[in-house]
Amino acid sequence: MSQLPIGRRLLVTSAALLTAVVMAGCAATGAASMSPESEKAALKKRVQTYWDLVRVNDSVATWPYESVSKDQSMTLETYIKRGGIAYDAVEVRDVRSLDGDEAVVDVWMRYGIPILRLKNQESLAQDRWRKIDGVWHHVLRRSANSADPKN
The missing domain is CATH 3.10.450.100 (NTF2-like; domain 1)
Structure with a gap:
């Protein structure tokens, strides 16, 4: 990833972070929606x-x-x-x-x-x-x- 341009690295990192946040939210609400x-x-x-x-x-x-x-x-x-x-x-x-x-x-x-x-x-x-x-x-x-x- 270090060979990607700075803008693209920021985009990839942001997408990975957003995915992690969404997955954590789904896991947290999973118990509530049993x-x-x-x-x-x-x-x-x-x-x-x-x-x-x-x-x-x-x-x-x-x-x-x-x-x-x-x-x-x-x-x-x-x-x-x-x-x-x-x-x-x-x-x-x-x-x-x-x-x-x-x-x-x-x-x-x-x-x-x-x-x-x-x-x-x-x-x-x-x-x-x-x-x-x-x-x-x-x-x-x-x-x-x-x-x-x-x-």
Whole structure:
């Protein structure tokens, strides 16, 4: 390219830069223009990965999946201490609703609460998820003493 006249080099360089910018823009908007079916499938996969980590009690690995890890309303140390439930089985059933950056996913679970000596409890939970910076994050359930309206 150094043998091309300066004007032509500028044109070639500008065209290459413009192409790179357009391609980056297409890649950035590609996630935003996913079909509803693709979006639901991606959400279900992320939800299942999260619950698989919860089931094996890996709080450090689940932390980045939590919306509270993004808004810093809770520390990792506080998150790890909350525990108390032992999950035996978890199954992501269906995306109940998907509205913009908010979603509710039906999750069946079999669990126990060792401190209360409860075993083999079953529940179908409506699990809330929020998209933050283009990535789905789990929304922790609001506890009775929580005043945070976001949860």
